[in-house]
Amino acid sequence: MMKGYWKKEAATQELKDEDGFMRTGDIVYFNENGDTFICDRIKELIKVNAKQVAPAELESVILEHDDVADVCVFGVDDKDSGERPVACVVSKQGKRDLETMKAIMRHINQKLARYKHIKEIEFVGEILRTGTGKILRRTMKKAFLDAKKSRL
The missing domain is CATH 3.30.300.30 (ANL, C-terminal domain)
Structure with a gap:
């Protein structure tokens, strides 16, 4: 996972929610082994x-x-x-x-x-x-x- 955009603090802050999580717009799921899969984008x-x-x-x-x-x-x-x-x-x-x-x-x-x-x-x-x-x-x-x- 990412901490933010490289040298773009303002853009990074726009993506963070009230709990500090990055809202990237990716649709992600986890399988039974805990593996992470990025399968699509919300805006698409x-x-x-x-x-x-x-x-x-x-x-x-x-x-x-x-x-x-x-x-x-x-x-x-x-x-x-x-x-x-x-x-x-x-x-x-x-x-x-x-x-x-x-x-x-x-x-x-x-x-x-x-x-x-x-x-x-x-x-x-x-x-x-x-x-x-x-x-x-x-x-x-x-x-x-x-x-x-x-x-x-």
């Missing part, structure tokens, strides 16, 4: 009908599909549910056809609760990442929304 949660959906959970299920090489999931505004999950998918062997999309959707629908179902899949050439391998989720979302707007 997708809010579907007041239920929270972790993009990492959906990504792990989508990656199980044989036709998926990489994936990024994020939420987009939805007038009915608040937000809806969308997936940008890099397909293996460049498959970008309707049948592949339907097969991925069926896979998701069989494994996840209805409110976690992906409502839209966009095939992309790559998932953008930082130098340390973290998904650039906001960048991917902006590219998705820009592409969608240009098709209108």
Whole structure:
């Protein structure tokens, strides 16, 4: 765990609660052995009908599909549910056809609760990442929304 930001005392103090704990925004769980796992970020949660959906959970299920090489999931505004999950998918062997999309959707629908179902899949050439391998989720979302707007 961390004590704070390097040489940024003001930023560190903003993250501390009344008990002195750092509120980093990470979603963490501990297993039965006491091991710590950081699994997602609170600000990246997708809010579907007041239920929270972790993009990492959906990504792990989508990656199980044989036709998926990489994936990024994020939420987009939805007038009915608040937000809806969308997936940008890099397909293996460049498959970008309707049948592949339907097969991925069926896979998701069989494994996840209805409110976690992906409502839209966009095939992309790559998932953008930082130098340390973290998904650039906001960048991917902006590219998705820009592409969608240009098709209108």
